[in-house]
Amino acid sequence: TxxxxxxxxxxxxxxxxxxxxxxxxxxxxxxxxxxxxxxxxxxxxxxxxxxxxxxxxxxxxxxDDLSGFWGNLVEIRQGEVVHASYHPPGTTLPGVRTYSRGADGSARLELADDEPLLYQQLDLPAGLIESDVAPMSTLSAMVSSGGVDEPWHEVISLVHSKGQDPDYAVETDERGRSDVIFGDGTNGRALADDAIVHLRLQTGYGPDGNLGADRLTSFDAAANPSLTALRNPFDITDGEAPKDPAEALREIPEAFRARQLRAVTLCDYAKAAMEVDGVAKAAARYTWAGSFRCVHLAVDPVGTDALTPTLRAAVEEALAPRRLLGEELRILGPRWVPLAIAVRVCARPEVWAADLRAVIEEELSAGVTSDGRLGFFHPDSWTFGQALRASELFGRIHAIPGVDQVVALTIRRHDAPTPGAVEEDGEVTLAADEIILVEGDPDQRERGYIDIDVQGGRG
Structure with a gap:
């Protein structure tokens, strides 16, 4: 007016x-x-x-000054800015933070208990709800290795990250403690041995940042010499407290809280079978029996290669109430694939050839080594559809003290219709219900064997 x-x-x-x-x-x-x-x-x-x-x-x-149109507004977030560096495991300098390494090569670092990590406010497009958008923290990571600094990127999970993706995931528990997880080289890139992780994050409690319009008038001029004045033209109301764990559990869809009591897909059959004690792995496939569909379920028992009648009955009892009407269920043992392997190694001059041969046989056995480790072909190390790469055998043999080099290695199926062989850069591929078998019993070579030829050495 x-x-x-x-x-x-x-x-x-x-x-x-x-x-x-x-x-x-x-x-x-x-x-x-x-x-x-x-x-x-x-x-x-x-x-x-x-x-x-x-x-x-x-x-x-x-x-003509009744309303104002202001541009170049800057969005700021409440929270104390924290800078922290994490060094490789084993660093003993006082006051230095370190991260830990997993057996698979992954790395994990823990934020301090007095550093509650703040998360960014979700910017939801029209038609979406909070559960449709992945949460993102205020943390950013820079990794230094070999004199090179590289920014890494936050993802909700490393499951979909590839081996060379510079990704990390942030996990925050119900007590407000946060861990940063780096990949293992398969799901996400693994940290180099000398990697130092530099973090920048904002910490605090979300509701502390809520403020009425035009209430923010002062600031730290020494820390921000380029600023002359500061104001907030809008109410700040989006600072939220972490969701109560009990409330989060109540909001989870019922389908995720309940235990599924039906088998619709092949994956459902396999998951149900693996709930039975004594089952290590299971794989299912469809076959046609002439007038109806049949589910062939292959079961891999724990610690053995034989499916006992007792275990078969237990699996049948567990799956009978879950199978679909009109489908027949047949429970079988895995289809074992015996391998014929020939390896020729060169021993170091100071090693007795006969002793080295015995060590190689133990390392590549289907049993347990003298120091309690599983042999390379132990049944619990192999499961359905798991391929054997020649490089895996090379690595296990080269790790044996006294082996100078592997001269030759051939691998083939013992029951193959043609005498094919796998060379150094190849692999033995299996069907979904097949498992590799190498028992190494000289009286039962049809169950897989290894011929070892040790050259050089002493005696």
């Missing part, structure tokens, strides 16, 4: 411009010659009320 009494400073709205050049274009009015900037904002930010920029007042004068 142009009258001061009708002004309402609370009528404010944030507008997010379209990205890039689509958000703003400059021009010149051909009539007045005045310069102007035309702005375009997101459809989600459509104006909720009419704003008047020019009006004639009661005194007859025209005012």
């Amino acid at each position: 142009g009258n001061r009494g009708s002004a309402d400073p609370r009528h404010r709205q944030r507008l997010r411009l379209l990205p890039g050049s689509a958000g703003a274009t400059a021009g010149v009015d051909p009539l007045s010659g005045d310069s102007y900037v035309r702005v375009r904002w997101r459809r989600d930010d459509a104006l909720t009320r009419a704003y008047c920029f020019r009006a004639r007042g009661d005194d007859g004068t025209t005012r």
Whole structure:
């Protein structure tokens, strides 16, 4: 209206411009010659009320400063900024933080208990809810290795990360403690042996950042010398406390809380079988029995290669109530694939050839070594569809003290219809219900064997 009494400073709205050049274009009015900037904002930010920029007042004068259009607003987040560096395991310098290594090559570092990690506010597109968007923390990571600094990226899980992806995941438990997990070289890149991880994160408690409009007036000028003034034109209300664990459990879909009591897919049959004590792995496939569909379920027992009648009955009892009507269930043992392997190694000059041969036989056996480790072909080390790569055998043999080099290695199926062999860069591939078998029993070579030829050495 142009009258001061009708002004309402609370009528404010944030507008997010379209990205890039689509958000703003400059021009010149051909009539007045005045310069102007035309702005375009997101459809989600459509104006909720009419704003008047020019009006004639009661005194007859025209005012053009009734509403303001402010640009270049900067979004800031509440929280104390923390910088921390984590060094490789074994670093003994006082006050230095270290990360830990897993047996699979993955790495994990723990944030301090007094550093509750803050998470970013979710920017939800139209039509989406919170569960549709992955949460993202305020943590960023820089990894230094070999004199090179490289930024790594946060993902919700490393399951979908490839072996060379510089990804990490953040896990925060119900007590507010956070861990940062790096990959193992298969799911996400593994940290190098000399890697130092530099973190920047914001810590605090979400609701502490909630503030009414125009309440933020002071700041640390020494830490921000480029700032002359600071204000918050909008209410800050999106600071949230971590969700209570009991509330989160109540909101989980019932299907994820309940134990599924039906087998619809082949994966369902296999999962149900693995719930039975004594079953290490299971694999299922469909066959056609002429007038109905049949599910062939192959069961890999724990610690043995024989499916006992007792275990078969237990699996049948567990799956009978779950199978679909019209499907027949047949429970079988795995299809064993015996291998014929020939290896020729060169022993070091100071090693007795006969002793080295005995050590190699033990390392590649289907039993347990003298120091309690599983032999290379122990039944619990192999499961359905698991391929054998020649490089795996090379690595196990080369790790044996006294082996100078592996001269030759051939691998083939003992029952193959043609005498094929796998060379150094090859592998033995298996069907979904097949498992490798190498018992090494000279009286039962049809159950897989290894011929070892040791050259060089003493005696």
